[in-house]
Amino acid sequence: MSTRSSSPAPRRASRGGGLFSTPGLVLGMEGLSKTFPGQRALDRVNLAVRRKEVHGLVGANGSGKSTLVKILSGYHGPDADAAPTCVFAGAKVALPLTPGESHRLGMRFVHQDLGLVPSLSISENIGLAAGFPTGVARRIRWRAQLALAREGVRRVGLERSPQTIVERLSPVERVLVAISRVLLDQEGTQLLIMDEPTANLPHSEVERVHAAVREIVGGTGAGVLYVTHRIEELFALCSQITVLRDGKVAALLAAAETDTDTVVAEIVGQRVDQKGAEPGAREGRAGGAVLVTKAISARVCNDVSVELRRGEIAGAAGESASGKSEFGRVLFGLTQPTSGTLLLEGKPVKLAGPAEAMAAGIALIPPDRLRQGSIGELSVRENVTLASLDRSVGGALAWLSIRQEKRDVAAIVRDFDVRPSGTEHRLEMLSGGNRQKVLLGKWWQRKPKVFVLDEPTSGMDVGAKAAVHSALRRAAADGAAVLVLSSDEVELSELCDRVLVFRAGAVIDELAGSRLSRQDILTAYYGNGDTGGKSFQASEDLGTRKEQLS
Amino acid sequence: MSVEEQGQSPDPSAEAGTGRFSAWMPSGGTTLVILERFGLLLLLFAIIVAFSVALPDSFPTDQTLTAIVSSQPAAIFAAFAVLVPLIAGEFDLSVGFGLGFTSVFFAWLMGNEITFALALLIVVVIGLMIGAVNGWLVVHLGMNSFIATLGSGTILSGLILYFTNGQILSENLPQGLLDATRTEVVGIVLPVFYVVAVGLFMWYVLEHTPLGRRMYATGAGVEAARLTGINTQRLRFFSFVAGSMLWVIAGLINTGRIGAAYPDIGPSFLLPAFAACFLGATAIKPRYFNVWGTVAASILVVVGVTGFQQAGVKEWIEPVFTGMVLLLAVAISVRTSVLRARLHD
Numbered sequence: 101m102s103t104r105s106s107s108p109a110p111r112r113a114s115r116g117g118g119l120f121s122t123p124g125l126v127l128g129m130e131g132l133s134k135t136f137p138g139q140r141a142l143d144r145v146n147l148a149v150r151r152k153e154v155h156g157l158v159g160a161n162g163s164g165k166s167t168l169v170k171i172l173s174g175y176h177g178p179d180a181d182a183a184p185t186c187v188f189a190g191a192k193v194a195l196p197l198t199p200g201e202s203h204r205l206g207m208r209f210v211h212q213d214l215g216l217v218p219s220l221s222i223s224e225n226i227g228l229a230a231g232f233p234t235g236v237a238r239r240i241r242w243r244a245q246l247a248l249a250r251e252g253v254r255r256v257g258l259e260r261s262p263q264t265i266v267e268r269l270s271p272v273e274r275v276l277v278a279i280s281r282v283l284l285d286q287e288g289t290q291l292l293i294m295d296e297p298t299a300n301l302p303h304s305e306v307e308r309v310h311a312a313v314r315e316i317v318g319g320t321g322a323g324v325l326y327v328t329h330r331i332e333e334l335f336a337l338c339s340q341i342t343v344l345r346d347g348k349v350a351a352l353l354a355a356a357e358t359d360t361d362t363v364v365a366e367i368v369g370q371r372v373d374q375k376g377a378e379p380g381a382r383e384g385r386a387g388g389a390v391l392v393t394k395a396i397s398a399r400v401c402n403d404v405s406v407e408l409r410r411g412e413i414a415g416a417a418g419e420s421a422s423g424k425s426e427f428g429r430v431l432f433g434l435t436q437p438t439s440g441t442l443l444l445e446g447k448p449v450k451l452a453g454p455a456e457a458m459a460a461g462i463a464l465i466p467p468d469r470l471r472q473g474s475i476g477e478l479s480v481r482e483n484v485t486l487a488s489l490d491r492s493v494g495g496a497l498a499w500l501s502i503r504q505e506k507r508d509v510a511a512i513v514r515d516f517d518v519r520p521s522g523t524e525h526r527l528e529m530l531s532g533g534n535r536q537k538v539l540l541g542k543w544w545q546r547k548p549k550v551f552v553l554d555e556p557t558s559g560m561d562v563g564a565k566a567a568v569h570s571a572l573r574r575a576a577a578d579g580a581a582v583l584v585l586s587s588d589e590v591e592l593s594e595l596c597d598r599v600l601v602f603r604a605g606a607v608i609d610e611l612a613g614s615r616l617s618r619q620d621i622l623t624a625y626y627g628n629g630d631t632g633g634k635s636f637q638a639s640e641d642l643g644t645r646k647e648q649l650s
Numbered sequence: 651m652s653v654e655e656q657g658q659s660p661d662p663s664a665e666a667g668t669g670r671f672s673a674w675m676p677s678g679g680t681t682l683v684i685l686e687r688f689g690l691l692l693l694l695f696a697i698i699v700a701f702s703v704a705l706p707d708s709f710p711t712d713q714t715l716t717a718i719v720s721s722q723p724a725a726i727f728a729a730f731a732v733l734v735p736l737i738a739g740e741f742d743l744s745v746g747f748g749l750g751f752t753s754v755f756f757a758w759l760m761g762n763e764i765t766f767a768l769a770l771l772i773v774v775v776i777g778l779m780i781g782a783v784n785g786w787l788v789v790h791l792g793m794n795s796f797i798a799t800l801g802s803g804t805i806l807s808g809l810i811l812y813f814t815n816g817q818i819l820s821e822n823l824p825q826g827l828l829d830a831t832r833t834e835v836v837g838i839v840l841p842v843f844y845v846v847a848v849g850l851f852m853w854y855v856l857e858h859t860p861l862g863r864r865m866y867a868t869g870a871g872v873e874a875a876r877l878t879g880i881n882t883q884r885l886r887f888f889s890f891v892a893g894s895m896l897w898v899i900a901g902l903i904n905t906g907r908i909g910a911a912y913p914d915i916g917p918s919f920l921l922p923a924f925a926a927c928f929l930g931a932t933a934i935k936p937r938y939f940n941v942w943g944t945v946a947a948s949i950l951v952v953v954g955v956t957g958f959q960q961a962g963v964k965e966w967i968e969p970v971f972t973g974m975v976l977l978l979a980v981a982i983s984v985r986t987s988v989l990r991a992r993l994h995d
Contacts, residue, residue, distance in 0.1 A: 432877075434877070453879070454876065454877055454878065454879040455879035455880075455881065457879075458878075458879045459879075464877065466877055471871070471873055471874065472873050472874055472877050473874060473877070474871070474874055475867055475870045475871030475874045475875070476870075476871070477870040477871070477937070478866065478867065478870050478871070482863065482866070482867070485863070486863065486864075486867055486875070486878045486880075487878050487879075489860035489863055489864060490860070490879065492860050495860070496859060496860050496861040496864075497855065497859045497860075497861060498859060498860065499854075499858050499859065500858050500859060500860065500863065502858070526937075542878075
């Protein structure tokens with residue numbers, strides 16, 4: 101990886117009375133704060149977006165980007181006691197907004213999930229958002245609608261008939277459709293807010309999105325607030341850059357006057373009050389390799405070679421599309437690798453599915469606790485024992501002693517401090533943290549050699565997080581090879597002995613020892629633009645494969 | 651979350667050691683839980699008492715009891731046939747026509763002078779094949795089970811017409827079948843024993859074996875079940891095949907009891923069967939589709955219908971009562987889970 105630039109002095113955003121007098125201001129917000137229980141998501145944030153300007157908004161996970169977007173869309177209300185002021189298109193606007201209001205004002209959103217209806221055509225999707233031209237008795241004038249859609253599609257550079265069903269489109273084409281909807285909006289767009297529209301796109305296709313954004317700016321004169329994780333996009337597309345860190349504006353930069361290193365340094369912050377990094381305590385714990393992957397490629401993953409060791413907690417950092425989840429699925433037999441080998445305790449294995457992976461001593465707790473990990477309608481006991489049914493002597497028709505199950509599960513419930521402590525509650529009655537403790541118990545009773553956890557603490561409060569972490573430390577101390585896939589860098593830096601940094605399907609860096617702070621992880625993730633060539637190749641493959649699939 | 655306040659016994663060993671019932675009594679068994687568990691039986695009892703008081707001359711009599719006891723086994727087997735796919739998360743709407751088809755096809759085979767054993771073998775094999783086709787459509791082609799079984803059931807209804815020409819088939823029915831469905835042992839017709847035996851077997855498999863647990867898990871959370879190494883595809887397929895076996899039995903019992911195969915017999919079994927499963931899921935093992943709840947609900951439906959008919963209400967009461975029971979059962983389960991969710995949030 102590239103050497104870390106020395107951290108420059110933090111540049112303060114220009115603030116004060118000048119904000120609302122900015123010429124051509126579309127959106128001006130001052131003193132915006134948002135507090136969630138136990139957490140300050142936004143802290144006196146100022147933001148100014150001008151007409152015809154693409155304003156980049158960057159920041160690490162948890163820096164407050166999505167909270168800011170959600171306040172604009174009317175999903176959250178800001179803290180009232182902070183008395184924020186908001187000016188939109190020349191008029192003062194009272195916060196909180198409602199979704200209807202923000203639409204009426206002229207704000208349009210392209211969220212990461214795009215909000216398209218896959219089974220409808222491009223033209224119909226455009227009509228749903230931008231309004232259908234109607235005739236007598238509110239009949240849709242389909243011919244006019246098609247002509248309109250054709251025009252919109254052409255302007256965003258999409259060479260498709262407007263009657264194409266959205267399902268058949270590639271990921272980048274879907275993004276373009278979402279953008280064309282904004283372009284055709286009859287009520288007039290003042291501000292377009294794009295929330296990581298390129299997160300799932302390969303490098304080569306990002307430019308198509310940028311071209312469409314420029315078309316919007318040129319065609320409607322609207323301002324654009326562009327949220328992204330990709331630093332290179334800021335320089336390709338944006339004129340102003342607001343960097344959020346820990347809910348505060350860390351810097352307001354003009355793209356023409358800054359560089360990648362500066363932006364990364366602002367995202368990451370100063371190397372001060374490092375927390376959790378205790379290199380001394382971490383060393384010498386890891387034993388021999390349990391699971392080794394050699395050049396594994398599968399869908400998103402490209403050429404991943406890693407080693408998971410006995411007694412060690414390894415971490416995998418990266419965004420949702422970085423391939424770390426896919427890698428976890430490969431290890432559990434859910435995704436078949438297209439090439440490469442998997443060695444378990446030195447022997448090559450082929451995992452045809454979860455059952456084989458479980459038999460081989462691998463466990464996976466998937467990211468979606470509610471749907472993939474647990475069955476809410478079944479009891480705590482039934483959820484836990486589900487993973488041990490294959491151990492019952494006598495096969496599929498052996499008598500299950502419910503009394504014995506209760507005893508076993510009660511011990512697990514006690515061990516993992518699940519509350520409430522009963523075994524017969526339906527799992528859906530438990531809080532997220534307790535639900536996860538049950539899942540830890542469910543898999544830990546199998547004493548897995550390799551324990552993979554995908555986002556094990558997302559959405560949990562501090563106490564529940566700590567409980568999960570201590571359970572994982574215990575698992576490692578008992579000799580398991582633990583792999584934690586997480587987009588929470590703080591968690592990784594506090595918990596892991598070693599962190600693999602995933603980007604665009606490849607492991608671009610491996611951090612260990614003293615290089616394990618949150619800043620180190622973020623720097624490795626954001627600051628490695630130069631290694632992009634090879635890894636982005638992988639995600640281009642992904643793009644074409646997705647196209648073939650869909 | 652208010653579960654903590656419900657007085658959970660903190661010592662798990664005490665909980666596990668409260669005796670024989672601990673296996674199926676929930677910990678901290680309150681009157682509310684008992685009421686939920688046995689509410690259906692209480693309701694059944696109340697209905698019996700009410701009709702007995704209202705119709706003292708006709709309702710609480712041997713004839714009523716005999717009529718109910720002899721007519722119910724086929725209906726309960728039909729409910730079992732619906733129950734197994736339901737547990738695995740699938741609807742089988744072809745149960746009614748499947749039952750009717752078995753009935754007329756068997757009678758048609760007998761009318762063509764085939765031996766009893768051969769006819770039996772043929773209807774069983776054909777039944778299993780129909781179940782396998784249903785399972786294949788749903789699991790391997792990925793069709794919605796509602797649509798798939800509606801389609802296959804409709805085809806069966808056509809085959810029923812083909813084999814009967816709309817006539818009642820009653821010729822040459824084997825004495826063996828009549829004996830098997832009409833003989834009384836200690837005053838109870840044999841099919842009641844079949845219900846008990848198959849019910850016990852199903853209860854054992856569904857509630858006390860890894861196979862049954864995996865089926866419940868598949869029905870309640872197919873993705874989570876798959877991610878726990880369960881072959882959910884195979885189980886869903888299997889549930890249709892097992893279900894087909896059960897409606898074959900139902901069809902045969904019905905033919906033997908009536909002594910004839912009616913072309914229009916099938917559909918009238920479908921809705922009561924679903925009503926019994928859903929109402930059964932509110933009792934015995936609440937919120938789970940379960941064997942004994944289904945049996946109790948099935949009896950409740952027939953007792954209610956019989957009572958109303960004796961009170962002089964015409965035939966229209968049967969579908970009306972059954973439909974109301976189905977809606978009520980589903981409403982209860984929806985409402986209690988909403989209420990619970992509110993209580994515990």
